[in-house]
Amino acid sequence: MKKALIALALPLSLIACGSGSDTDAVENSMEEVESASVTIVTPMNGAQISGTQINVNLSSTVPIVPAGDLTEGTGHHHLYLNAELTPADQPVPTVPGSIVHMGDASATFTFEDVEPGDYTMIAVVADGVHVPLQPWVVDTVTFTVVSGN
Template sequence: MKFQTLTLAAVVAMMASCSNADSNNEVSTEEAPAMEEATSTNMQSDDPLAYEEGARVFFMTPTAGEVVSSPVHVDMGAENIEVVPAGELSYNTGHHHIIINKGHISKGETVPADEQHIHYGQGQVETELELEPGNYTLTLQFANGLHQSYGEALSETIEITVE
């Protein structure tokens, strides 16, 4: 019985260490925090989507109309709003999402987690996208700690060509 308990503990420990291995900058759909897990701190408004005037997000690279090769290096910018990991609600903060071949998410809607809606919930500001050759629309969408979109005001959409 003691051997079985030790074996079970070793298996659980091994599984936990493997689940933390993430060689890519993306957060998988399984790792995206559930809405009920987020906590609220430093809220200067009752509105979980409140932010400072002049806040904006933008693609630093690539630029609109650029012809690139895969993997596509993407640098994500934010001005007058702080990029932080998901999971906590805090005034004037959030994290990036890249939406492939779709537009912005309406304000207050939860950003889906799938192949077209890539979450950067660890607060990442750069990534590499593996894209097949073709024309793409990329939308950078900012969302709060619950993955609720700040809407079109905190998004930017560009078109690129991958050769």
């Protein structure tokens, strides 16, 4: 009888200990959130741009999907040109010429008819309903537009 109880207790204790896979999943999820990033590839920080077009290229470690896709851990790009960030818990608005939704899952955009001057551009990744991912997934560059072709 004693041997039977020991034989049952050993497998049960191993099951109770678990393999740690739940803990691993949580740790991996936390690492994914911590490593989420977006990068403004162009224009480069400190660039001088000649002309009236600003060609923007973005890179992201977050899977970029179309707006409306509510898959956790995904989002789409938004660009702020000389505009203040909106509150973290509110959808990013659309403001022609200064706040752009890239809801088609693209990573490129061109601002047209940009006047000469100093600019700050912020890229933000937001969820399917345009609320910024938390923690923020954001990048900022400054550049100057000069007249010319």
